[in-house]
Amino acid sequence: MDFRDSPEEAGFRARLRAWLEERAGTFPASGDEYWERQPEWHRELYAAGFFGLCWPRGYGGHELPPVYDVVLDEELARAGAPPRPSLGYLVQGLGRHGSEELRRRFLPGMINGTERWCQGFSEPGAGSDLASLTTTATLEGDDYVVRGHKIWTSYSDVADWCLLLARTDPDAPRHRGISAFVISMRQPGIEQRPLRMINGVTREFGQVLFDEARVPADQLVGSPGEGWALAMTVVGHEREPSTLGFVARYGKLVRELHSRVRHQVPEELAWAAVQTEMLRLHVRRRLAEQLDGVVHGPDGSLDKLLMTWVEQSVGHAALAVAGTGDTELFNAYLYSRAQSVMGGTSQIQKNIIASRILELGA
Numbered sequence: 001m002d003f004r005d006s007p008e009e010a011g012f013r014a015r016l017r018a019w020l021e022e023r024a025g026t027f028p029a030s031g032d033e034y035w036e037r038q039p040e041w042h043r044e045l046y047a048a049g050f051f052g053l054c055w056p057r058g059y060g061g062h063e064l065p066p067v068y069d070v071v072l073d074e075e076l077a078r079a080g081a082p083p084r085p086s087l088g089y090l091v092q093g094l095g096r097h098g099s100e101e102l103r104r105r106f107l108p109g110m111i112n113g114t115e116r117w118c119q120g121f122s123e124p125g126a127g128s129d130l131a132s133l134t135t136t137a138t139l140e141g142d143d144y145v146v147r148g149h150k151i152w153t154s155y156s157d158v159a160d161w162c163l164l165l166a167r168t169d170p171d172a173p174r175h176r177g178i179s180a181f182v183i184s185m186r187q188p189g190i191e192q193r194p195l196r197m198i199n200g201v202t203r204e205f206g207q208v209l210f211d212e213a214r215v216p217a218d219q220l221v222g223s224p225g226e227g228w229a230l231a232m233t234v235v236g237h238e239r240e241p242s243t244l245g246f247v248a249r250y251g252k253l254v255r256e257l258h259s260r261v262r263h264q265v266p267e268e269l270a271w272a273a274v275q276t277e278m279l280r281l282h283v284r285r286r287l288a289e290q291l292d293g294v295v296h297g298p299d300g301s302l303d304k305l306l307m308t309w310v311e312q313s314v315g316h317a318a319l320a321v322a323g324t325g326d327t328e329l330f331n332a333y334l335y336s337r338a339q340s341v342m343g344g345t346s347q348i349q350k351n352i353i354a355s356r357i358l359e360l361g362a
């Protein structure tokens with residue numbers, strides 16, 4: 001396969017690069033300031049024609065092949081610009097399980113950034129074991145009434161809408177009693193409690209308490225009890241190769257670290273360079289498979305695990321090169337610790353690989 005840009009891809013890359021050069025330094029790429037201005041960044045990227053590249057035209061996307069998202073990720077990393085807002089997993093969840101009416105109502109605003117979204121799955125007692133979630137949604141008249149507590153909800157404080165999992169049938173077997181909803185975050189029955197991350201960021205995620213929050217019954221996604229299937233679609237896409245677009249960022253960081261040490265390369269940095277190159281080639285293979293129409297199932301767990309190893313090896317390299325003195329590099333190390341937790345922990349990915357790919361213990 002030829003991985004060089006086609007004339008169309010090269011034209012897209014040149015337009016994007018010129019656009020990014022005009023905006024150099026106008027958007028912070030990390031810290032609380034990044035999270036505050038992320039909605040604005042999303043809308044600017046979309047308005048300029050550089051976001052929603054691979055999603056259907058009918059909902060505001062450009063319906064381009066997946067390689068365009070890779071070009072986007074590469075150019076954003078090259079320019080030191082903020083990353084592309086990650087919401088593909090929500091687009092897939094709603095796109096696959098929502099009715100056409102729900103898709104038409106909600107996907108365009110999600111894609112163009114005029115409506116902000118969060119994912120309300122995890123709870124204090126239900127993370128890896130998501131099926132044990134205890135938030136309930138009870139039908140009262142035309143609305144479901146929601147009671148419960150979600151945690152680690154990314155972007156919850158800026159979100160207009162939440163893709164929420166709640167138990168609608170307490171008597172059904174636990175996976176079957178869960179339903180999914182599109183619930184408004186702008187209502188009195190919702191309390192937000194911020195969380196402070198180890199790198200000092202306070203705007204990335206929060207806790208959300210639902211105390212008799214209401215959601216119209218027609219904002220149930222799919223059928224009652226379809227929540228688990230939706231959750232599997234969402235987490236499957238959270239782990240899919242497109243999120244591996246971060247490889248461009250890892251490569252850039254490795255090159256920056258290398259320029260600091262020149263010939264005295266610590267082992268951690270050499271290892272990070274090898275790992276990053278391995279991931280880059282792996283992403284290309286996945287991309288080639290995607291272009292051939294291969295649908296990935298549990299393989300996403302392999303990709304997520306590889307990405308975690310690479311991000312953490314780059315984090316270790318940053319620590320080896322700069323110690324704790326350089327805030328940005330130290331934060332890169334600290335944030336890499338979250339990678340083995342978010343979107344399903346590394347232990348859970350290993351369980352999935354063992355049981356569903358290697359079929360061990362069957």
Ligand SMILES: Cc1cc2nc3c(=O)[nH]c(=O)nc-3n(C[C@H](O)[C@H](O)[C@H](O)COP(=O)(O)OP(=O)(O)OC[C@H]3O[C@@H](n4cnc5c(N)ncnc54)[C@H](O)[C@@H]3O)c2cc1C
Nearest residue numbers: 119120121122127128152153154338341342343344345347
């Ligand atoms: C940066 C970040 C963003 C996040 N964003 C969101 C979000 O937007 N929405 C959302 O709903 N959630 C979000 N999460 C939450 C994330 O999905 C959960 O943290 C994750 O699923 C793990 O759940 P837990 O924290 O409850 O840990 P637990 O499930 O309690 O796990 C604790 C430890 O036990 C291990 N463990 C648990 N069960 C097993 C098992 N069966 N076999 C082997 N080991 C096991 C785990 O691997 C882990 O090491 C986010 C998390 C992070 C870090």
